Amino acid sequence: MNIVHVLEDFSFQSGGIRTVVLDLHTRLLNADINSKILTTRTEANDDVIKVEGDETPWRFSKNIKRTLKELHSKNEIDVVHIHGVWMFPQYAAAKFAKQQNIPFLITCHGMYEPWLWSQGTLKKKLYFNLIVKNAFSKANYLHVITSNEANKINEIFPQTPIIEIPNLIDSRLAISEIYSSKEKYILYVGRLDPKKGIDLLIKAFAEISPKDFKLKIAGNFNAYKGELETLVKSLKLEEKVQFLGLITGPEKIELFKNAFVFVAPSHSEVVGMVNLEAAIYKTPVITTFQTGLNEAWSSNGGILVDPNVTDLKLALKKAISWTIDERNEYGTKLFNFVIKEYSWQNRFKDWLKLYQSLKK
Known part of the structure; x- marks a missing residue:
């Protein structure tokens, strides 16, 4: 054929x-x-x-x-x-x-x-x-x-x-290591685009203002990065929010598996490969109902919210309150769910x- x-x-x-x-x-x-x-x-x-x-x-x-x-x-x-x-x-x-x-x-x-x-x-x-x-x-x-x-x-x-x-997603990408990163960060990976809800994530992050966490945003730089940087400055988050640019290959894998939680707050998506990628590396994922994921996501180690600051803030507060063991438990549970439904x-x-x- x-x-x-x-x-x-x-x-x-x-x-x-x-x-x-x-x-x-x-x-x-x-x-x-x-x-x-x-x-x-x-x-x-x-x-x-x-x-x-x-x-x-x-x-x-x-x-x-x-x-x-x-x-x-x-x-x-x-x-x-x-x-x-x-x-x-x-x-x-x-x-x-x-x-x-x-x-x-x-x-x-x-x-x-x-x-x-x-x-x-x-x-x-x-x-x-x-x-x-x-x-x-x-x-x-x-x-x-x-x-x-x-x-x-x-x-x-x-x-x-x-x-x-x-x-x-390819289940062979799975890792056996247990999360033990000394640096705590919340991660977004994807295009820098208004559709992706990155501005909502930055605002929610500002409202919870977690002392020990940074927010890392990975995605190819474009004109919209300027708008996001202006937002970061207005919220006085320059020391807490990092724009990493396009990350690929082994560096991307390390970024995923060492994140405390991955967040994709998109207004519109069809599953979103980054959600599956994060899960396959046993990282818990906060994303939106608008991604079309199976709603069982929320009872299998992930969190589904609507794309607004209030819901994101509540989800982030919940996630950063986890112990390391709880974080790993949720990540493993989500990994098993993705293998079954999306591999x-x-x-x-x-x-x-x-x-x-x-x-x-």
């Missing part, structure tokens, strides 16, 4: 989407399935098909259709798997697949979540209704990550079949079944 994944950005800046696509791609290759990634932005050593469009508006690329056509002429496409919904590569791939009668599915990656629709609504609605709705509605499946996302997608694509498979080892079979059902 030959599968081509199409997305506009496969670089580190794409955040969790890169992680999800790379994990799926790697497991398909390991299962002797020919998987390829087609994108306009990537990292230097990635083994993917890169086309121009990285610097153009809408990530427009005249070579996407040509490249797909070349692959198809060599009988190298059985299924087109589109990731994301707002850029030209996704639209072009959907149009091509339909014209060539190739089965295709779209993973929306939470991009139709209500909070995101409220940002720049008119522009998004015009683009959706006038350009992509007809093309995307012809997908064989729309893949969603949570039941909340499924409800939203069903509203806007009522005639298109929906399949739900959550984001998954590749337990759920990869769902992807294989889906792709096999699409193959003509």
